[in-house]
Amino acid sequence: MPQITLPDGSVKSFDAPVTAHAVAASIGTGLAKAAIGAKIDLNDGQGPQLRDLSTLIDRDASIAIITAPRANQAATPDALFLIRHSAAHVMAEAIQDVLGANEKGERVLLAYGPPTETGFFYDMYIPEGMKLSSDHFDAINARIAEIIKEDRPFTRYEQPASDALPRLKSEGNKYKVDNAERALGLPSSVYKGAKAAPPDATRAPGSPVLSFYATGQPGKNWEDLCRGPHVPSTSRIGAARVMSLASAYWHGDENSDRLIRVYGTAFPTQEQLDAYLVQLEEAKKRDHRTIGKALRLFHIDEDVGQGLILWTPKGSIIRKELQTFIAAELKKQGYTEVFTPHIGSLELYKTSGHFPYYKDSQFAPIVERNALDELCASGCSCAEMLNRVEGVSERLARGLNERARKQIIAKDRILPDDQLIEGFMLKPMNCPHHAKIFGSAPHSYRDMPVRLAEFGTVYRWEQSGELNGMTRVRGFTQDDAHLFCTEDQIPAEIQGCLSLVKTIFNVLGMKDYRVRVGLRDPDSNKYTGSAESWDKAEKSCIDAAASLGVSFSKEPGEAAFYGPKIDFVVKDVIGREWQLGTVQVDYQMGFRFDLSYIGPDNRPHRPVVIHRAPFGSMERFCGVLIEHFAGAFPTWLSPEQCRVLPISDKSNDYGHKVLAALTAAGVRASIDDANERVQAKIKVAADEKIPYLLIVGPRDAENNAVSVRARGVEKDLGAMPLDTFVSRIKAEIESKGIELGVRP
RNA sequence: GCCGCUGUAGCUCAGUGGUAGAGCGCACCCUUGGUAAGGGUGAGGUCGUGGGUUCAAAUCCCACUAGCGGCUCCA
Numbered sequence: 001m002p003q004i005t006l007p008d009g010s011v012k013s014f015d016a017p018v019t020a021h022a023v024a025a026s027i028g029t030g031l032a033k034a035a036i037g038a039k040i041d042l043n044d045g046q047g048p049q050l051r052d053l054s055t056l057i058d059r060d061a062s063i064a065i066i067t068a069p070r071a072n073q074a075a076t077p078d079a080l081f082l083i084r085h086s087a088a089h090v091m092a093e094a095i096q097d098v099l100g101a102n103e104k105g106e107r108v109l110l111a112y113g114p115p116t117e118t119g120f121f122y123d124m125y126i127p128e129g130m131k132l133s134s135d136h137f138d139a140i141n142a143r144i145a146e147i148i149k150e151d152r153p154f155t156r157y158e159q160p161a162s163d164a165l166p167r168l169k170s171e172g173n174k175y176k177v178d179n180a181e182r183a184l185g186l187p188s189s190v191y192k193g194a195k196a197a198p199p200d201a202t203r204a205p206g207s208p209v210l211s212f213y214a215t216g217q218p219g220k221n222w223e224d225l226c227r228g229p230h231v232p233s234t235s236r237i238g239a240a241r242v243m244s245l246a247s248a249y250w251h252g253d254e255n256s257d258r259l260i261r262v263y264g265t266a267f268p269t270q271e272q273l274d275a276y277l278v279q280l281e282e283a284k285k286r287d288h289r290t291i292g293k294a295l296r297l298f299h300i301d302e303d304v305g306q307g308l309i310l311w312t313p314k315g316s317i318i319r320k321e322l323q324t325f326i327a328a329e330l331k332k333q334g335y336t337e338v339f340t341p342h343i344g345s346l347e348l349y350k351t352s353g354h355f356p357y358y359k360d361s362q363f364a365p366i367v368e369r370n371a372l373d374e375l376c377a378s379g380c381s382c383a384e385m386l387n388r389v390e391g392v393s394e395r396l397a398r399g400l401n402e403r404a405r406k407q408i409i410a411k412d413r414i415l416p417d418d419q420l421i422e423g424f425m426l427k428p429m430n431c432p433h434h435a436k437i438f439g440s441a442p443h444s445y446r447d448m449p450v451r452l453a454e455f456g457t458v459y460r461w462e463q464s465g466e467l468n469g470m471t472r473v474r475g476f477t478q479d480d481a482h483l484f485c486t487e488d489q490i491p492a493e494i495q496g497c498l499s500l501v502k503t504i505f506n507v508l509g510m511k512d513y514r515v516r517v518g519l520r521d522p523d524s525n526k527y528t529g530s531a532e533s534w535d536k537a538e539k540s541c542i543d544a545a546a547s548l549g550v551s552f553s554k555e556p557g558e559a560a561f562y563g564p565k566i567d568f569v570v571k572d573v574i575g576r577e578w579q580l581g582t583v584q585v586d587y588q589m590g591f592r593f594d595l596s597y598i599g600p601d602n603r604p605h606r607p608v609v610i611h612r613a614p615f616g617s618m619e620r621f622c623g624v625l626i627e628h629f630a631g632a633f634p635t636w637l638s639p640e641q642c643r644v645l646p647i648s649d650k651s652n653d654y655g656h657k658v659l660a661a662l663t664a665a666g667v668r669a670s671i672d673d674a675n676e677r678v679q680a681k682i683k684v685a686a687d688e689k690i691p692y693l694l695i696v697g698p699r700d701a702e703n704n705a706v707s708v709r710a711r712g713v714e715k716d717l718g719a720m721p722l723d724t725f726v727s728r729i730k731a732e733i734e735s736k737g738i739e740l741g742v743r744p
Numbered sequence: 745g746c747c748g749c750u751g752u753a754g755c756u757c758a759g760u761g762g763u764a765g766a767g768c769g770c771a772c773c774c775u776u777g778g779u780a781a782g783g784g785u786g787a788g789g790u791c792g793u794g795g796g797u798u799c800a801a802a803u804c805c806c807a808c809u810a811g812c813g814g815c816u817c818c819a
Contacts, residue, residue: 121814134749246814247747254816258746261814289812293755302792302810358819429819463745463817464810472818560819574813584819611819648776675775676782683780697778709779716779 005062017058020051021232024065034067036231037082050078052156052229068236068268075268084115086154086230087144087240087266089215092122093222094143095242095262098136102129110224111175111250111259118276118575119265123248125175126260134245141241151235152216156228164210168225175250175259176225180210183227191251239273240266283573288626289469295631295688297622297639298470307467307474309619314639317668318625319618321637323455325736326479326614329503333496335451335481340433342457343424346389347396352432352592353408355425356390361460363474365389367423375421389423391415403591404528430456431586431611434482435593438607443597448607449485449493455618456480470623471578477618483610484595487533490585490608491540494566497583497612498544501568504581504614509738510628513580516567517545518558526561529587537585537608538564544583562588563608568616573627580616580624585609632689632711635740636733643690644671644706645681647697654701658694658722665726667733682709691740692729710740720744 004012004023012026020038024031040055041048041062048062057063066082069075075083092110101107106127113122126132159167161184168177174190181188213230214223231237241264248261267273284290292298297315304310311319327337346365349355355362367389375385390413392400397409427433434452443450457477466472483493505513519538520527527534541564545552552566559565563585569577586609589595596604615621625633635641642662646655652673662669672681678695685693694706695716705719728742 132748244813245748248815249746252816254746258815260747263814300811306810352819354819361818431819460818465745465747465815466817468812562819579818645779647778650776677775677777678779679777680781681779686780693779695779699778707778714780 002057003060004057005060007062007064017056019053020055020057020063020065021053023057023063024053027065031065031067035065036068036079036236037066037229039064039066039078050081050229052154053232054156055229068231068238070269072271075272079268080266081115082229082231083237083240083268084120084266085113085228086234087237087264088113088115088120088122089154089213089222089224089226089230090144090147090234090237090240091120091140091242091262091264092124092224093147093215094140095122095124095132095136096222097143098139099126099130099132102127104129106130108132109173109175112179119243119263121261121263123175123250123259123261125257132245132260132262137242144240144242147215148234148237148240150216151233152221153233154230155214155216155218156211156230157214157218158209158211160209164212164225168210180225183210184208191256237266238268239270240264241273280574286573286627286630287469288471288572288623291626291631292470292623295639297626297631300469305474306464307462307472309470309473309475315622317639318633318637319622322615322618322621322625323479325507326500326504327453329500330451330453330481333451333500335453338434338437338452338454340427340430340437340454340456342427342459344427344432346423346425347393348432348436349425349428350392350396351400352429352435352589354428354432358428359390361462362428363426363459363461365423365425367421371421371423385421388415388419388421391420393417393420399594400592403594426459427456428458428460430454430458430478430480431482431589431609432593434480435589435595435609438482438484439593439595443484443607445486445597445599445605448597449483449489450607451481451483453479453481470619470626471572473617473619476620478613479615479618480611480613483612484597484607485610486597486599486605487536487608490537490610491543493610494540494544494583494585495547497610497614498548498566500612501581501583501614502548505568507736507738508625508628508634510570513550513568513570515545515548515550515552516558516569517541517552517554518560518565518567519554519556520559520564521557524557527559528562533587533608534564537587541566541583541585560584560586562586570624572624578620578624580621581614582612582616584611586611633691634736634738635691635729636736638689638691639668640670640688640690641667641733642669642692642694642729643685644669644694644696645678645685646671646673647678647695649673649675651697651701655696658696658706661722661726662729665730667726667729686711692725692742694725708742708744710742712740718744 002014002017004014006012020040021032021035024035035053037053038051038055039048040051040057043060066078068079092113096108099108109125111123111125113120165180168180178188178191210225211227212223213226213228214221215234243263243265246261246263248259250256250259265276267276295314296312299310299312300308301310343366346355392409392413394414397414400409401407437452438450455477457475459475462472462474485493520534542554545566565582565584567579568581569579571577589609590606595607597607599605644655644658646652655671655673659669659671672685682693689711691711693709695709696706700706700719704722706722706725707719708717708725710717725742732741
């Protein structure tokens with residue numbers, strides 16, 4: 001006799017087990033019609049679970065009916081989950097239909113197809129001799145539309161594992177066998193990867209039965225091993241389409257099979273799908289690569305190299321303004337500025353540990369030509385050469401091992417001095433240089449903390465497929481600083497760093513970011529520093545993050561090996577996340593570089609180092625900023641703050657007078673004295689997103705005035721005295737206002 | 745690095761084997777105008793690079809290179 005509790009708290013009693021659909025019908029026929037699934041809490045300790053509408057409820061439960069939204073309603077995440085999970089099946093069926101079989105009779109094998117934030121994907125294995133390309137998209141979309149129109153029911157059936165597993169094995173799809181075994185809590189008989197990230201695609205682990213979903217009738221129509229849940233029938237998907245192709249590894253393991261990942265998306269209605277596609281187009285227009293090219297903010301040149309940003313004059317203004325802004329904030333916080341070169345000796349990075357342990361993400365070492373010539377002449381092999389470049393001298397190894405109190409330099413890395421090849425490296429981080437500056441003078445606890453800041457340019461070898469405009473590059477400038485402090489000073493220094501980040505984000509009006517606190521993985525021993533130190537530092541990070549007043553996530557295992565960290569993550573226009581600012585506590589650098597300060601006890605102590613970069617990198621930050629403002633920067637950041645537009649060349653002389661007044665006041669301004677109508681000049685300036693346009697004609701000249709037009713306002717604002725405009729725009733620039741506030 | 749797509753004028757793009765195109769931009773001329781493109785003329789291209797097929801290649805094939813979307817990685 002199930003008692004069903006509804007979301008409003010009311011309770012309905014039933015004489016016999018009921019389906020979720022029947023519960024919906026008992027509330028109202030409209031609801032039953034709109035229902036596509038249910039969130040059911042069977043009071044079994046699992047909490048509310050999203051389930052099929054056909055689920056039979058045989059005991060007391062709480063239930064919420066999930067409905068497909070109407071045309072102009074936003075779909076709930078649960079509704080989208082059901083729709084997209086179901087659409088993944090339909091797309092997979094459509095792809096199998098469209099591609100058919102190869103000469104050997106093999107068909108596309110399905111692996112794993114979950115919903116995602118913006119749609120869904122299905123990983124599949126395409127047999128030899130078959131090819132899936134975007135040329136098939138029209139056919140696939142047409143087939144998807146047909147299947148949706150056919151309105152076939154999603155039919156769930158279960159089979160005991162003892163029947164289902166042999167059946168799956170006989171079907172020859174090892175990916176599904178693997179999924180099934182994982183669902184049953186069995187070790188995989190087919191996947192031999194080192195990494196295990198089980199896609200829980202079927203059922204809760206340990207379940208003795210496997211569930212299948214047929215799109216229609218079992219045995220007659222297409223079906224798939226699947227945990228569910230799904231919408232009742234294909235028409236309830238509304239609208240779905242295939243979006244793009246990518247490659248993905250089975251279980252994300254690059255040593256494993258390479259699969260084709262087909263992305264698609266689905267919405268309750270065609271209108272919402274169309275709106276989403278329009279939104280994607282709009283987002284593309286905000287893309288910093290598009291805007292950066294159109295507004296000439298930066299340039300990437302094939303002849304210079306991948307992932308290397310050339311800052312054009314306009315982009316350089318934005319960067320310089322940001323740097324000036326942050327430098328002033330640093331001064332307030334007691335930082336001192338330093339400059340260091342772009343390269344350092346290999347030995348320096350062997351000391352810091354950057355080389356060779358991170359050599360895959362660094363540019364190759366720079367070795368003296370003479371040394372190379374000699375080695376080549378002596379017939380030295382490449383492998384041997386590499387070995388000698390990466391080797392560590394006995395002296396260095398001894399020092400590091402002693403200070404670390406363990407063997408951190410492996411014995412086979414240690415080479416006699418006459419075998420080592422010396423060289424230099426493009427710096428992958430600024431900290432070794434800064435550590436050397438700290439170490440170059442004695443320090444008392446009274447001087448601590450020592451805060452060394454530098455806009456330091458670093459170079460990293462990023463994989464070519466990962467490069468992206470300004471957001472992922474191979475050479476970038478960090479607004480870097482290293483705070484050498486005592487352990488007691490850590491909390492206050494972290495607070496200081498975060499307040500800096502907050503100041504920056506506030507001034508720029510950036511509210512859409514998340515904060516990630518990276519903590520150590522309790523099960524790993526890869527970390528340096530004592531457990532107590534870690535506990536304290538992690539607490540400092542968590543406390544500081546909490547004091548920010550924004551939500552943050554604690555992420556165990558995300559700490560660096562040398563200490564916990566706080567990262568600021570923002571999304572770009574197409575939803576990809578990028579890490580910007582970071583604050584990291586480091587227990588490693590002190591002993592690696594044998595740094596010390598003299599404490600009140602007149603004995604040397606190791607400083608703790610805090611790495612911090614509130615912007616992260618100037619390149620990435622500016623890229624994100626371009627998208628944030630869609631190229632329409634606040635006046636203080638705009639490369640061109642104001643443009644004078646004379647009505648005709650009869651007013652050019654007065655226009656130049658106005659320009660001179662603006663320039664003298666330090667406003668970045670220009671004049672468009674081209675032989676054009678003012679309408680055309682406005683159009684051009686509007687496209688360039690210039691904050692203020694000053695239209696000047698005979699009327700204005702007579703009154704020593706300017707007619708003002710502000711960006712984003714569809715009409716002129718009227719005339720005002722030139723002097724007044726100059727003083728107001730100056731005030732706006734100095735206040736770093738986000739809005740364009742100068743009005744007559 | 746891997747999978748798919750793309751590379752034609754400064755920019756955005758059309759061009760499916762037979763004499764390289766458009767719009768914008770640029771230069772010059774006309775126009776002298778009051779708030780999102782006035783009109784005309786002209787310059788500008790080894791069709792990403794290298795090979796191949798063909799009487800003939802921007803177009804078909806192969807390799808490379810760069811960009812885009814993902815995957816993997818990210819001190």
